[in-house]
Amino acid sequence: MTDLEHRYGHPVYPKREVEIVRGDGALLWDQDGGEYIDCAAGVGVANIGHANAAVAEAIGRQAKTLVTCPGIFYNDVRGQLMARLVSIAPPGLERVFLCNSGTEAIEAAIKFARLTTGRAGIVSAMRGFHGRTLGALSATFKYRDEFEPLLAGNRFVPFNNPDRLASSMDDDVAAVLLEIVQGEGGIRPADPEYIRAARELCDRHGAMLIVDEVQTGFGRTGRMFACEHTGVSPDIMTLAKAIAGGVPMGAVLTAGHIAPAIGKHGSTFGGNPLACSAALASIGYIESHGLIGKAEADGLYFASLLRDISSPRIREIRHLGLMIGMELKSKSRPVLDALLKRNVLALSGGPTVVRLLPPLVITREQIAAVARRIADALDETA
Ligand SMILES: *Cc1c(COP(=O)(O)O)cnc(C)c1O
Numbered sequence: 001m002t003d004l005e006h007r008y009g010h011p012v013y014p015k016r017e018v019e020i021v022r023g024d025g026a027l028l029w030d031q032d033g034g035e036y037i038d039c040a041a042g043v044g045v046a047n048i049g050h051a052n053a054a055v056a057e058a059i060g061r062q063a064k065t066l067v068t069c070p071g072i073f074y075n076d077v078r079g080q081l082m083a084r085l086v087s088i089a090p091p092g093l094e095r096v097f098l099c100n101s102g103t104e105a106i107e108a109a110i111k112f113a114r115l116t117t118g119r120a121g122i123v124s125a126m127r128g129f130h131g132r133t134l135g136a137l138s139a140t141f142k143y144r145d146e147f148e149p150l151l152a153g154n155r156f157v158p159f160n161n162p163d164r165l166a167s168s169m170d171d172d173v174a175a176v177l178l179e180i181v182q183g184e185g186g187i188r189p190a191d192p193e194y195i196r197a198a199r200e201l202c203d204r205h206g207a208m209l210i211v212d213e214v215q216t217g218f219g220r221t222g223r224m225f226a227c228e229h230t231g232v233s234p235d236i237m238t239l240a241k242a243i244a245g246g247v248p249m250g251a252v253l254t255a256g257h258i259a260p261a262i263g264k265h266g267s268t269f270g271g272n273p274l275a276c277s278a279a280l281a282s283i284g285y286i287e288s289h290g291l292i293g294k295a296e297a298d299g300l301y302f303a304s305l306l307r308d309i310s311s312p313r314i315r316e317i318r319h320l321g322l323m324i325g326m327e328l329k330s331k332s333r334p335v336l337d338a339l340l341k342r343n344v345l346a347l348s349g350g351p352t353v354v355r356l357l358p359p360l361v362i363t364r365e366q367i368a369a370v371a372r373r374i375a376d377a378l379d380e381t382a
Contacts, residue, residue, distance in 0.1 A: 001031060016340055023050025026362040028345065037366050039346040039356040044183065044215045044323075047242035048285045049361040055245035058281035059274060067274045071266060081276040084283055085251060088224050090233040093253040098271035102214035102240035103131025105250035106177075108265055109236045110135050110151075113175035113208040116258050121153035121172040123165070123207075127185030127350070128156075130177060130212055139177050141185070160190060162197035169201050175208040175236070176201070180226035180320075183215035186353040187318045187325025192230040199232045208235040208258070214250075215323070218242040219286050219360055222296025222321030229320065245282035249275040291360040295321040298367060302356070305371035311378045315352075324356040325349055326374070338377035344370050 002019050018036070022029045026049060028036045041047065048055065062077065069075040082096040097108050114120060124130065124139040131137065137144055138151035153172060157164045159182060169176075176198050182188040195211075202209040211234035216226035220242065223229055227237070235258060240250035250270075269275075286292065299321040306317045306326055315327040328335065332348045339346050339354075349355035354374075358367070 016336075016345075018340060018345070025049040025051075026359040026366055034343065036343045036345050037358075037362075037370055039344060039358045039362075039370060041357050041359045042246060043347065044220060044241045044357040045246050047218050047220060047291065047360045048245050048282050048289075049359040050246075052245055052282070052285060054285045055247075055278050055281045058277045059247065062274050062277035065273070068269075068272050070268065071271055075271070075273055075276070077273045077276040077280065078271045081271075081279050084280060085239075085253060088283065089237065089253050090225060090227055092233040092255050093237055094256040095254050095258070097252040097254070097265065098276070099250040099252070099267045100248050100269050100275075101131075101250045102212075102238065103133045103136040103250075104267065104270075105214065105238035105240050105252050106130045106136035106139070106212065107133055108252045109177070109210045109238050110139070110175070111265055112236060112252065112254060112258050112260055113210060115260050115264060116208060117174045117206060119172050119174040119207075120151070121155065121170075122151070122175050122177055123155055123157060123168050123173055124177040125159040125179070125182070126156050127159055127182050127188065128177070128179055128212075129182070129184035131214075159185075159188060160194045162194055162201075165194075165198060166201055169205045169207065171205065173205055173207045175210045177210040177212060179212045180216050180230065181221060181323050183323065183355070183357075184349060186327065186349040187323055187355055189318065189320045190230070192232075195227065195230040195232045199234075202235070210234060210236040210238065212238045214238055214240045215357075216320075218283070219292040219295050220321055220323050220357070222292060222299055224286075224292055226320065243282070244275050244279035245285070247275045247278040249279055286360070289361070295360045298322055298360075298362065298364070299324065301364065302358075302367050302371070305368065306374065309371070309375045309378065311375065311382075313378055313382060322356075322358055322360055322362075326354040326356070328352050328354065334381040335374075335377050338380050339373060342373040342377060344373050344377075
């Protein structure tokens with residue numbers, strides 16, 4: 001069946017030779033019944049696991065009740081989700097705008113920062129990733145070639161360097177936009193002091209601090225949101241990926257003083273009851289199954305098993321919770337291919353990093369099996 005996608009799809013993705021047809025928890029199956037341990041989780045989407053029964057039940061129930069309801073009308077589940085998001089968010093984040101993806105959340109965040117400050121400049125980090133639409137791409141370090149001109153006033157600073165951030169700030173800066181752990185950029189955690197310095201610099205210059213938690217949110221790093229590791233509350237936080245158990249959704253949470261007026265933004269699908277109901281079920285599942293503490297403990301376990309692999313090809317293991325990067329001294333792609341042959345699905349994070357984002361429901365036995373297969377894959381491709 002891969003021939004259909006091959007024939008009719010745009011070839012924008014570097015495809016792997018596997019066709020996934022079914023999932024359960026941290027396991028996936030292909031067309032021929034081949035079983036895989038999933039360390040991609042739909043790129044950090046399936047935190048609560050595949051085919052989660054609680055989310056399936058919520059989607060089914062909501063589909064039979066009400067699927068669509070535009071933002072001009074009030075809706076019961078949308079209101080409940082907004083209240084729920086504010087209740088789990090870092091202090092000071094009080095209002096919610098709902099959209100449908102991570103890049104859209106970034107677009108909204110940029111517009112809200114412009115509206116609030118009357119300025120245009122966005123400072124973001126080298127190796128940072130914020131999405132593919134033109135505004136978000138303007139603040140993204142890679143994937144920009146051939147799309148210039150992008151938004152004016154954007155500038156890039158080296159990550160984790162407070163001095164360079166300080167010298168990039170001026171009175172044209174609307175916002176500083178950062179990930180707490182750079183995901184696409186190779187699993188690079190921010191120093192908490194760096195995020196605290198960014199908070200102070202934004203306050204001093206009247207700029208907004210936007211924290212992009214699209215990949216780090218909803219328990220992934222061993223906290224509900226990764227900025228909790230730093231003690232810093234941003235003015236704006238962007239969410240997507242794991243928010244609704246796999247159903248497309250994005251969200252922007254903002255401090256109370258950020259109040260875009262009627263007509264300044266909107267989205268047809270944003271805040272639809274189907275996605276809201278899935279999000280409520282997913283957040284409920286994360287909390288009732290203790291997945292946040294599990295991500296912290298299992299992240300330590302997984303990283304320790306990887307550190308025990310005595311391969312001269314490993315440069316460094318970096319992780320925060322179950323957001324794990326294994327930086328190699330050579331290209332990661334052959335190792336990813338060797339892992340696929342051993343029925344493990346993993347991601348890259350830049351050319352030399354193997355990125356592991358398993359569903360948070362992954363078992364210890366599955367983690368140990370993945371670590372063994374990684375050791376084998378490193379040997380085979382040596
Ligand atoms: C994936 C990602 C995005 C973009 O999300 P999409 O839903 O693919 O548009 C933005 N920021 C970060 C940090 C991401 O990991």
